[in-house]
Amino acid sequence: MAREEKRRPSASNTFKLWLVALIFFLTFFHLYAINRYPQTKVVSNEVLLGLVLVLVGYLWVQELRDRERLQAINQALIKAQRQLEQAELATITTLVLTEEAKDPYVRGHSRRVTRCAIGIAEELGLKERERKIIERAGILHDIGKVGISDAILHKPDKLNNEEWAIIKKHPQRGAEILEPLQFLKEEKEMIRHHHERIDGRGYPDGLKGGEIPLGARILAVADTFDAMNSERSYRKPLPEDVIISELKNACGSQLDPRIVTAFLDLLKKKPSLWERN
Numbered sequence: 498m499a500r501e502e503k504r505r506p507s508a509s510n511t512f513k514l515w516l517v518a519l520i521f522f523l524t525f526f527h528l529y530a531i532n533r534y535p536q537t538k539v540v541s542n543e544v545l546l547g548l549v550l551v552l553v554g555y556l557w558v559q560e561l562r563d564r565e566r567l568q569a570i571n572q573a574l575i576k577a578q579r580q581l582e583q584a585e586l587a588t589i590t591t592l593v594l595t596e597e598a599k600d601p602y603v604r605g606h607s608r609r610v611t612r613c614a615i616g617i618a619e620e621l622g623l624k625e626r627e628r629k630i631i632e633r634a635g636i637l638h639d640i641g642k643v644g645i646s647d648a649i650l651h652k653p654d655k656l657n658n659e660e661w662a663i664i665k666k667h668p669q670r671g672a673e674i675l676e677p678l679q680f681l682k683e684e685k686e687m688i689r690h691h692h693e694r695i696d697g698r699g700y701p702d703g704l705k706g707g708e709i710p711l712g713a714r715i716l717a718v719a720d721t722f723d724a725m726n727s728e729r730s731y732r733k734p735l736p737e738d739v740i741i742s743e744l745k746n747a748c749g750s751q752l753d754p755r756i757v758t759a760f761l762d763l764l765k766k767k768p769s770l771w772e773r774n
């Protein structure tokens with residue numbers, strides 16, 4: 498009942514304008530009467546003042562009610578927008594994970610990359626908001642592979658130059674697929690640049706060092722680790738000591754040394770990150 502009361506619209510703007518006009522009219526009429534008939538008291542000052550105060554007070558209350566109503570509508574809109582964003586995100590995530598599940602060699606890859614990337618972000622002391630962005634970017638980082646033919650994605654042999662060129666477009670395609678989703682602005686940047694290299698020899702834009710968004714550099718370490726720690730059609734997962742050595746070797750060329758160091762520390766603290774399920 499109380500909620501219904503709140504929703505009831507206040508006085509219309511036309512009615513309020515009429516009231517303002519009435520206040521002006523009363524005031525000018527009173528001033529005119531004083532000047533024109535100084536000896537005759539048409540309306541006493543007290544009565545006029547009281548009337549004007551009542552009208553102004555009424556308008557003020559209406560404005561407060563309007564403001565409260567607008568705030569309630571605004572909050573409801575923000576809530577609805579968040580729910581819509583969550584629904585869009587859940588749909589896209591399902592699409593990525595379903596696509597991934599078709600290939601036994603990459604099944605679970607996005608979740609594992611995300612798990613490692615969040616761990617690195619915590620290790621680097623990033624804030625909750627940044628960790629959330631990295632989490633979403635991690636789950637969606639390979640969304641650009643959706644639409645690439647299974648013949649290329651699941652090819653057991655080495656890819657030829659043409660096929661490799663198609664695969665290399667996936668970071669850019671991923672950012673393009675997500676382009677309509679305004680709320681994923683920073684995630685899109687991370688997705689676009691997760692295959693850049695510190696030395697500038699990566700793709701798609703050849704960014705180097707600090708030009709590459711921090712989240713993308715974190716994803717690159719997590720992605721590289723999971724690729725080496727996963728089975729492929731042509732090889733078993735690499736041994737742990739080889740993976741650690743490869744990560745160290747990639748410092749300063751492919752990967753950001755500060756992030757690799759943080760990740761190697763994390764692996765010591767959380768050996769469960771080696772698990773592939």
Ligand SMILES: [Fe+2]
Pocket residue numbers: 638639667691692720
């Ligand atoms: Fe990728």
